[in-house]
Amino acid sequence: MSPQELKQQKLKAIYRGLLTLLQNRSLSDITISELCREAEVSRTYYYRNFSSFQEIIAKYQEQSIISYLRLVPHATSIEFSKLMTVYFQLMGAHATETLLLINAGLTDVLISTFRRVYLFLIHHGYIDSSNTQRGKNKFFASFIAGAVISTEVEWLKSGMKESPAQMGVILKKMFDFSDATIKN
Template structure:
């Protein structure tokens, strides 16, 4: 193994150890009560290894959740077939469900919500139906829809996941389309309503 590959492997190992240790500590206390000293001791790495990769404990959680949440939005943006999307979502909730539930109990859910908001904006930025929207209206629309979609998934996850995943996926799509058709977009500068086409269905 080359020196470069060896250094990269050490970095990846340190990140994995720190992430695992942080999630373990979050089982016992809120994020705000966890100190870097106890984190690195539990992870078995040096403080230098921590500061070489992260500035804050929040950064560890962002790095953990960001690519996984982005992958789900990639499926939507790239119009992956429904069966594949459902399979990816199933894997996501199987792997991440406990950490997502822990976020609500340990006061770091805001990190996930911000990542979700960012990806929702990315979705609209990549959806040609919204290209002509007033930027201000587009920003508020994305925020409005993000809160609604996130709220549906949050309700399902934290209350026993009683419904089929495919049914919740369909519900989200139906509500997005219905809201889009009913509300349209508000041109905040001209105080007029501008109609929006419903989201193009992928299925």
């Protein structure tokens, strides 16, 4: 196993361990020792890689969201609705764990993670909004992250009645991204 694969495996183990413990306890009642035992990782691993439980969630979620880009068909550009469709497909597949995080009061971690991924996509040219007013607004990444995650929370809590494709169209209409290009 390569070092990168081992790193991914340990991150997944500690994330899954945290979710398992969150099923029966609040975040503040979980100790680092308990988490490391549950995840079968060392305390040294925890302290070397994380400063908080929220950081575990953020790192795992960020990697998960970025990996969803692999599901997007390769093209020079892609519509925002398609990008959101793929995002909601991923979130629908992980609905139980996301609802667990929401119910544990960790929505802010989901918002900050989405914001970082959105900025990553802009920085790497997947999203080109440089010619728009919103692209020049330093607060837009925070706005879109809060809006998308709030919409996701409502969608999950209401039983995901709309398909991911419908959610992509809904978000495109809400944000009116007809003037932004998303590149892949």
